Amino acid sequence: MKTAGGSDAAKRAAGERAAEAVEDGFVVGLGTGSTTAYAIEALGRAVADGLEIRGIPTSFQSRRLALEVGIELTTLDAVETVDLAIDGADQVVDAPDADGHGALIKGGGAAHAREKLVDTAADRFVVVADPSKLAPTLERSVPVEVLPDAHTVIADRVRDLGSEPTLRAAEGKDGPVVTDNGNLVLDCAFGSIEDPDTLATHLSRLPGVVEHGLFVGLADATYVGTADGVDVREY
Template identity: 70%
Template sequence: MKTEGGSETAKRNAGERAAEEVTDGSVVGLGTGSTAAYAIEAIGQAVHDGLDVQGIPTSFQSRQLALEVGIPLTSLDAVDGVDLAIDGADQVRDDPSPNADADSNATTDADANATADTASALIKGGGGAHAREKLVAAAADRFVVVADPSKLVPELDRSVPVEILPAAHTTVAERVRELGGEPTLRDAEHKDGPVVTDNGNLILDVAFGPIDSPAELAPTLAAIPGVVEHGLFIGLADATYVGTADGVEKRTY
């Protein structure tokens, strides 16, 4: 269920711009996916040029790329905190308000009063790493999202990835059907059987159609026994860098 769409130029612009927020001596959460990969590569180049950082990867994929580009790695239990997390998204609920500016930090009173349900609501987990991604994002002082315009939507409607304990497959599927969702066990692409996450669990992709209130659905899913984590990220993002062919637009929340 990996996401498609968006030009490589737009992805690169978003990733490289977010990487500019990394400061010397910081601990950085390294997200997963094609747009986050550009941020990791840019951070690696900065390390090569003398920047002192430590990275916390959110998946095997991001760990391997970080090692390739020379970023020193650590873990959550080895540091006092995470200064910044950078990650992509499969969908970003777009709020075309005055805080959407061409690479600016402008905000208004209306922006400050925006609820978590209308600003900074995301769906993640197309790569199956959303449990670790959410853990790192929640631990970070700042969490910035990198995306191309194809990820922006007026209303979240993509299937929500739900990581589950293998033994809970049947019972969780029944519960999400009661909530109006249609679960599909995610199959592996190059092996028989289901996808197994880095945590040793399975993933249900649950189609709800347009999600009117992500902030209400998120805790309901989290409360189902057997659910490890779901892909609704509500109120976690501080900003989104939207890459375009010409530059970057920054949305602050």
């Protein structure tokens, strides 16, 4: 699998290491993105060798890949618990002395609403990443999924919070990106986010916001693939 950004070998190492944490009988949240895809493929190989699991995909892409590799799928409302969620990130705070250590920005694939739903429901949420995703503070644009009728109002409210929002445009067709939920995405540039928890609270309170891409206090660990193996950050 050829992927953009980061090292393919590092992504593969992180994804395959996370897949090793899945035990027989687990219900597994299947995240979205190139690094998580390596975990799903590894789980497919384990299923072929006899591992029995059920997966809950967070996007059309992860659902399609899971079906291709033979993972039985289910839904949140059909299970009592999610044992483990494996998901990627666009950026991860890697600063042990910072309040936001382990905070994430997600949503580059516009699947962050479903990802947050599944990741929050899991007993353990593991992030898979390569070193290019680590940063001392979050500084990437924050994806905000909004109801279509609310996008101009939300854009104004986000400007009041100090951001310049951009409606995400689709590639290969005219018009904006439409999420799997039928909504639009505003990419909101705040610069360096020193207090992600407070910003997350402000964004969540805006009527018309379906979900934002700040994941604060949700991850239990990050598996960082490197040239020498996998470094594990526990939170």
